[in-house]
Amino acid sequence: MKQRIITAIVAGAIFLPIAIYGGLPFVILVYLMATVGLFEAFRMKKIGLTSVPGIISLLLLWFLLIPSSFQLHEYIKLSKLELVLIAVLLFLTYTVITKNKFSFDDVGFSLLSIIYVGLGFYYLIETRELGIIYLIFALFVIWTTDSGAYFIGRSIGKNKLWPEISPNKTIEGSLGGIFCAVIVATGFYFLVNFDEPLVVIIILAILLSIFGQIGDLVESGLKRHYDVKDSGSLLPGHGGILDRFDSLLFILPILHFLHRFLA
Amino acid sequence: MKQRIITAIVAGAIFLPIAIYGGLPFVILVYLMATVGLFEAFRMKKIGLTSVPGIISLLLLWFLLIPSSFQLHEYIKLSKLELVLIAVLLFLTYTVITKNKFSFDDVGFSLLSIIYVGLGFYYLIETRELGIIYLIFALFVIWTTDSGAYFIGRSIGKNKLWPEISPNKTIEGSLGGIFCAVIVATGFYFLVNFDEPLVVIIILAILLSIFGQIGDLVESGLKRHYDVKDSGSLLPGHGGILDRFDSLLFILPILHFLHRFLA
Numbered sequence: 001m002k003q004r005i006i007t008a009i010v011a012g013a014i015f016l017p018i019a020i021y022g023g024l025p026f027v028i029l030v031y032l033m034a035t036v037g038l039f040e041a042f043r044m045k046k047i048g049l050t051s052v053p054g055i056i057s058l059l060l061l062w063f064l065l066i067p068s069s070f071q072l073h074e075y076i077k078l079s080k081l082e083l084v085l086i087a088v089l090l091f092l093t094y095t096v097i098t099k100n101k102f103s104f105d106d107v108g109f110s111l112l113s114i115i116y117v118g119l120g121f122y123y124l125i126e127t128r129e130l131g132i133i134y135l136i137f138a139l140f141v142i143w144t145t146d147s148g149a150y151f152i153g154r155s156i157g158k159n160k161l162w163p164e165i166s167p168n169k170t171i172e173g174s175l176g177g178i179f180c181a182v183i184v185a186t187g188f189y190f191l192v193n194f195d196e197p198l199v200v201i202i203i204l205a206i207l208l209s210i211f212g213q214i215g216d217l218v219e220s221g222l223k224r225h226y227d228v229k230d231s232g233s234l235l236p237g238h239g240g241i242l243d244r245f246d247s248l249l250f251i252l253p254i255l256h257f258l259h260r261f262l263a
Numbered sequence: 264m265k266q267r268i269i270t271a272i273v274a275g276a277i278f279l280p281i282a283i284y285g286g287l288p289f290v291i292l293v294y295l296m297a298t299v300g301l302f303e304a305f306r307m308k309k310i311g312l313t314s315v316p317g318i319i320s321l322l323l324l325w326f327l328l329i330p331s332s333f334q335l336h337e338y339i340k341l342s343k344l345e346l347v348l349i350a351v352l353l354f355l356t357y358t359v360i361t362k363n364k365f366s367f368d369d370v371g372f373s374l375l376s377i378i379y380v381g382l383g384f385y386y387l388i389e390t391r392e393l394g395i396i397y398l399i400f401a402l403f404v405i406w407t408t409d410s411g412a413y414f415i416g417r418s419i420g421k422n423k424l425w426p427e428i429s430p431n432k433t434i435e436g437s438l439g440g441i442f443c444a445v446i447v448a449t450g451f452y453f454l455v456n457f458d459e460p461l462v463v464i465i466i467l468a469i470l471l472s473i474f475g476q477i478g479d480l481v482e483s484g485l486k487r488h489y490d491v492k493d494s495g496s497l498l499p500g501h502g503g504i505l506d507r508f509d510s511l512l513f514i515l516p517i518l519h520f521l522h523r524f525l526a
Contacts, residue, residue, distance in 0.1 A: 084344070084378065088379055089517070092379070092477075109368060109371040110371075214355075214356050221362075224363065253352065257341065
């Protein structure tokens with residue numbers, strides 16, 4: 001627990017000032033984190049980042065991460081989806097060259113990892129560009145969900161939530177996490193001038209808290225499926241980048257789409 | 264062989280008039296073919312199209328197929344890449360709900376199949392919208408490559424091309440296929456008013472012939488990997504839609520990107 005807190009303070013002391021500063025330094029930080037995240041995912045499936053498919057994957061990841069403020073189409077005549085397709089054609093060609101040693105399942109796994117990690121972290125950049133307040137809101141919802149679920153689950157948790165994937169989580173903890181997220185989001189509403197009315201903020205907090213918990217279960221399921229304990233060891237006491245950002249990767253795209261429909 | 268020729272005539276008698284007519288009937292035909300193609304791919308991995316991930320997949324496939332002439336963004340505020348991400352998040356949520364019975368490998372395979380089939384057939388529609396002549400050119404290059412490779416391979420073929428994936432193909436046949444494609448493309452050039460000079464058409468024919476053969480090997484590798492003989496039985500003597508369109512799915516995006524860079 002002590003190690004966990006120290007890591008949180010050190011990582012927060014690096015991440016938060018850069019996130020608040022924004023701009024290019026934050027974009028570079030996100031590129032680094034996403035690259036480590038892809039490395040962690042690929043290691044589970046034993047695909048090296050310096051192999052041919054690893055290099056194709058890295059290039060596609062870096063393309064997907066390009067912020068919308070950088071007008072990609074002015075430089076290359078291809079959309080991001082077209083770049084995905086080109087990567088798929090290269091991957092498939094590589095399965096032929098290696099005589100299926102790099103198999104279709106490997107291509108599918110690579111593609112899934114790149115899109116999940118690449119677009120998840122892309123929306124981290126986009127959320128920051130929308131305004132630091134949206135990012136802080138998302139982080140607060142996740143942190144209060146996590147902490148609320150942990151403490152309420154420990155004190156009154158009786159019924160297991162999803163023991164096959166994450167043995168310690170309880171239904172009481174999960175509901176407690178949502179409850180705490182709503183409380184904190186409401187406090188947030190009165191501190192900050194949001195354009196949206198309170199009821200929207202509360203619904204948003206409930207949705208983000210639920211999807212944040214799903215993102216957490218997805219990552220647990222991934223590790224269970226590939227039989228690893230932590231996605232990485234970059235953050236002592238927290239595991240890897242994917243462990244720490246699992247909820248965020250899941251909710252930032254959802255936050256973004258909801259914001260667009262409300263706008 | 265007789266059955267094969269009859270099927271080719273019947274299928275051609277349906278496909279070609281609708282392709283020449285173009286417009287909505289052709290779009291509907293492509294939607295049907297792509298749906299059968301996805302069904303064939305999913306059957307290899309034993310994923311049903313009426314299961315929850317099957318329905319998510321079908322919806323994403325149909326979105327990816329929407330022609331560029333139909334202004335999707337006027338109706339929904341999401342790009343095709345964002346729809347891919349939403350499908351990924353739904354797939355991942357489904358892995359949690361089913362406790363990894365629908366596994367990450369299944370998600371990866373589904374995603375790969377949807378993008379390969381969906382965007383491959385999307386470019387079939389787009390190529391038709393570019394002008395029927397481009398589609399006929401691509402079909403002629405593929406047919407002459409296939410026939411040229413078959414007959415030249417049978418008569419002078421000695422050195423196996425890639426026996427682990429496709430045991431009957433020879434290097435002589437492959438080169439013969441490229442040679443025949445160049446001859447026919449050159450004849451085409453003098454019959455049709457292309458904007459591009461002859462040297463571009465010849466280079467195009469060589470590239471499309473090579474990539475068409477790679478597409479063919481990819482499909483063979485896929486069937487070998489999942490241990491099936493034909494992708495389907497829709498076309499007696501030819502196998503399924505994926506067997507028949509393997510080369511086309513591979514070269515139409517490439518033709519499209521090359522066309523854009525040359526334009």
